[in-house]
Every structure is written in C-alpha cells, then in structure tokens.
Amino acid sequence: MNATSNRLRVGKYELGKTLGEGTFAKVKIAKNVETGENVAIKVLDKDKILKHKMVEQIKREISTMKLVKHPYIVQLLEVMASKTRIYIVLEYVNGGELFDKIVHQTRLKEDEARKYFQQLIDAVDYCHSRNVYHRDLKPENLLVDANGNLKISDFGLSALPQQCRADGLLHTTCGTPNYVAPEVINDKGYHGATADLWSCGVILYVLMAGYLPFDESNLMTLYRKIHKAEFTCPSWFSPGARRLIMKILNPNPKTRITAAQMYKNEWFRKGYTPPKFDEEVRINLDDVDAVFSESTVRTKSFAWHVRCVRMLKHEISFVRAGLRRQ
Numbered sequence: 001m002n003a004t005s006n007r008l009r010v011g012k013y014e015l016g017k018t019l020g021e022g023t024f025a026k027v028k029i030a031k032n033v034e035t036g037e038n039v040a041i042k043v044l045d046k047d048k049i050l051k052h053k054m055v056e057q058i059k060r061e062i063s064t065m066k067l068v069k070h071p072y073i074v075q076l077l078e079v080m081a082s083k084t085r086i087y088i089v090l091e092y093v094n095g096g097e098l099f100d101k102i103v104h105q106t107r108l109k110e111d112e113a114r115k116y117f118q119q120l121i122d123a124v125d126y127c128h129s130r131n132v133y134h135r136d137l138k139p140e141n142l143l144v145d146a147n148g149n150l151k152i153s154d155f156g157l158s159a160l161p162q163q164c165r166a167d168g169l170l171h172t173t174c175g176t177p178n179y180v181a182p183e184v185i186n187d188k189g190y191h192g193a194t195a196d197l198w199s200c201g202v203i204l205y206v207l208m209a210g211y212l213p214f215d216e217s218n219l220m221t222l223y224r225k226i227h228k229a230e231f232t233c234p235s236w237f238s239p240g241a242r243r244l245i246m247k248i249l250n251p252n253p254k255t256r257i258t259a260a261q262m263y264k265n266e267w268f269r270k271g272y273t274p275p276k277f278d279e280e281v282r283i284n285l286d287d288v289d290a291v292f293s294e295s296t297v298r299t300k301s302f303a304w305h306v307r308c309v310r311m312l313k314h315e316i317s318f319v320r321a322g323l324r325r326q
C-alpha cells in the first residue's frame with residue numbers, strides 16, 4: 001500500500017469511503033486509477049483470520065467465487081494482499097441495497113417483487129449448478145445496479161465477515177435467523193440448495209409484504225415458528241403468490257419446491273426471460289495462493305533458487321562423470 005496522494009492506494013486502486021463494516025472486514029469504494037472505474041474492495045485483517053483459523057476456508061471461498069460469473073452476482077475481480085491485509089476487489093454496484101426500496105416504499109408491487117425474485121432464483125440456481133451455496137441469503141446481500149437489476153454480493157464469500165462462522169453454520173448470536181431454513185437451525189446437516197431456496201422465499205415474502213413472515217423478539221418463539229412454518233400471508237398477496245410462498249416455506253426440505261419446479265410455476269413464469277450471458281469462466285488462482293504467503297516475490301525467487309541448485313547439481317554430476325571417464 002502507498003499514499004502518494006492523500007488517498008491510500010492498494011495496487012492500482014485509490015481507496016475511498018467505507019461502504020459497510022463487519023466483524024472481520026470493511027468494504028470500501030475505490031477507483032481504478034488506470035481506467036477511472038469504481039470498484040468495491042473488501043479489506044480483511046490477516047491477523048484476525050489467522051487467529052480464527054479461517055485461512056483454508058477463505059482461500060476455498062475466494063477460489064469458489066472465481067468460478068461464479070453471472071449477471072446477477074457481484075463479480076470478483078482480483079485478490080491482493082499486503083503484509084497485514086487481504087483485499088478482495090469486487091465489481092461496484094451503485095444502486096444501493098434492494099431493501100432500501102422497502103424502507104422508502106413500504107413494499108413492492110407484485111410485478112416488481114417477481115422481477116427481483118426471478119433474478120434471485122436465476123443467480124441462486126446458477127450457483128447451485130456449480131455446487132456453490134450461499135447459506136446466508138439476506139437483504140444486506142442483495143444490491144441493485146444502475147439498470148435496476150439485482151446483484152447478489154458475497155456468493156461464495158458467505159463464510160466471511162459479518163457472520164462469525166467457524167463451523168459453516170450461522171451463529172445466532174452474530175446474526176438474525178429470520179431468513180434461515182428450519183433444518184439449518186436444527187443443526188443436523190442440511191442441503192445447501194433447499195436451504196437457500198427457503199431464504200429466497202422469506203425474501204420474496206418481505207418484498208411483497210414489507211415485513212417478515214417470522215419475526216419474534218424471543219429467539220425460542222422465533223425458532224418454533226420457523227420450525228412449524230407458522231406464518232400468514234397478507235390480504236394483498238395474489239392467490240398465485242400465496243401458493244408459491246407456501247411451497248417454498250415448507251418446513252420439510254424433502255418436499256420443499258425445487259428450482260426446477262419453480263421454473264414451471266405459473267406465478268413465477270409470468271414475464272420471465274432468462275438472462276443472456278457469456279458462460280465462459282477463465283480461472284487463475286495464482287493470486288489466491290499468494291494472498292497468504294508472506295510475499296509473492298519471495299515465493300518466486302525461492303522456486304528460482306531451487307531450480308538453480310538442481311541445475312548446478314546436474315552439471316556437477318555431469319562433470320564428475322566426465323572426469324571419471326578420463
């Protein structure tokens with residue numbers, strides 16, 4: 001990092017104001033000084049990650065994010081590191097959080113909620129087809145871009161910041177369980193895909209109702225209601241929306257609606273157009289490996305050193321063999 005101007009620089013990025021802050025990370029807006037483009041940079045503290053033994057998990061999650069390239073998912077651009085920090089450079093999304101719309105408008109009209117829900121399912125299903133599960137879909141992770149399209153942030157990075165995870169499960173002391181599937185709370189093992197769909201169902205409900213389907217100040221009462229899927233739909237929900245939400249917020253993950261079934265659902269299909277995008281993903285994991293090594297340069301020169309020693313040994317044995325023959 002350097003500070004040639006009065007702004008901090010990380011590589012070619014000039015850091016700006018903080019967009020959000022969690023337990024392990026800060027997200028900052030930054031400018032690519034070569035292109036003038038904005039990015040969002042997630043800044044992680046290496047010490048904290050080492051202390052919490054999260055190195056392998058974070059490497060795995062960052063690698064996973066590199067596999068995911070979809071128009072409705074925030075794109076990971078690159079990963080960098082200094083001695084003390086890790087910088088995850090992300091596509092910048094400038095429309096704010098989707099749920100700010102609810103704060104301002106109380107709730108969304110059914111057609112608008114459906115559009116965001118279709119985009120959410122498209123992105124979630126794309127990730128599931130690559131064995132990537134979010135496990136913590138919630139409003140803070142849903143952003144809106146300049147074209148009014150949804151962008152999910154932290155897909156594949158769900159093990160990072162905010163959530164205080166050490167065992168892959170959500171800890172209720174660190175976050176709200178309002179969006180979490182009953183089988184996840186149960187802690188008896190769960191399938192990532194069906195659990196993510198439950199969270200999508202809660203999100204759809206909130207978009208259309210303007211409030212949560214399960215909301216209790218007492219945690220035990222909240223869990224009981226989630227386990228029994230004890231909720232009611234407001235009068236303004238259409239019969240089609242009601243039927244679909246009942247199929248998603250089914251406490252039994254084995255009989256809960258799947259994404260494939262969702263695409264056949266009449267309410268879901270209305271006005272649906274699948275996104276067009278280039279599916280090709282080129283992956284280079286060099287930066288991910290370099291992130292936790294002290295210095296990339298040292299790693300390279302060490303490899304170079306090993307090669308030189310090997311060549312020298314080879315040369316020496318060659319000379320010795322020649323001498324013996326003489």
Ligand code: ADE
Pocket residue numbers: 019020027040074090091092093094143153
């Ligand atoms: N907040 C968190 N991630 C963000 C992103 N990629 N763009 C804008 N704001 C964000």
